[in-house]
Amino acid sequence: MKSIVETIQEKIRPQFEGDSSGHDWHHILRVLNMSRHLQQTEGGDLEIIELAALLHDISDYKLNGGRLDEGGKVAFKLLLDNDYNEAKAEHIMYIVDNVSYKGANTPNEMNTVEGKIVQDADRIDAIGAIGIGRTFAYGGNKNQAMYIPELEAKLHDSFEEYANEKTSTINHFHEKLLLLSDRLNTKTAKEIGKQRHQFMENFLNQFYAEWNFQPENK
Secondary structure: OOOHHHHHHHHHHHHHOOOOOOOOHHHHHHHHHHHHHHHHHHOOOHHHHHHHHHHOOOOOOOOOOOOOOHHHHHHHHHHHHOOOOHHHHHHHHHHHHHOOOOOOOOOOOOOOHHHHHHHHHHHHOOOHHHHHHHHHHHHHHOOOOOOOOOOOOOOOOOHHHHHHOOOOHHHHHHHOHHHHHHHOOOHHHHHHHHHHHHHHHHHHHHHHHHHOOOOOOO
16 A cells, blocks of 8 residues: 555656646656755655645745735645645644745744654755755746846845846845745755755856956957
C-alpha cells in the first residue's frame, strides 16, 4: 500500500513537469530532499514536512494570477480527498499559505518547526547557483528585463508592492535573494545559506564588471 507521501507525489508531478519558470518538478524534489536533510537535525514531524514540501507550490501566487491564499486551500482539499487527517491537513495548509517571501519589510510568519524547515528549504533553493539559474528562468518566463540600470531596486513594505511593481532580474537579487540568508529560521539552514549567499555576491560583482566594461583608450 502506498504511503500518503507517495500518493501525493504521484498526483502532483504532472502539474510541475515541463514548467519553465524555475518552479518545476526538480525544484519540488530539491525542496523535499533539503527538508528531509534539515529535519534530521532540527526535528519535527517528518510526514508533515514531506507533504508540505511537496505541496508548497501547488498554487503559488506567482503562477496563479496573484491569489495569495489559494495554495493552502488546494493543498487542504487534496489531502482530505485522499483521506488524510484533517488536523494535520490544516497544519500543512498553514505552511503552504505562509511559506512564500512577501517583501523585504514584511513580517516573516512561520510558527511551527515543520513550517520553518520547509520555508528554509524553499529559500535555500532560491539562492546560490541554483537560485541564480531559477531567477533568470523566471524572469525570462515573465518577459522581464534582465537588467535596467536606471531602475533602482526597492525594499517593499507590502506584498502588494512586491508582487506588482516593475523590476528586473538583477534587481530581484537586491529585493529578495540577497536578503534570504538573514531570514532563514534554523541553524542548519543558516550554515548552508552562508556559502550560497557568497556565491551570489561573487556572481553580481562579475556581472556588474562585465556590464560596465569600457575599452581602454590608447
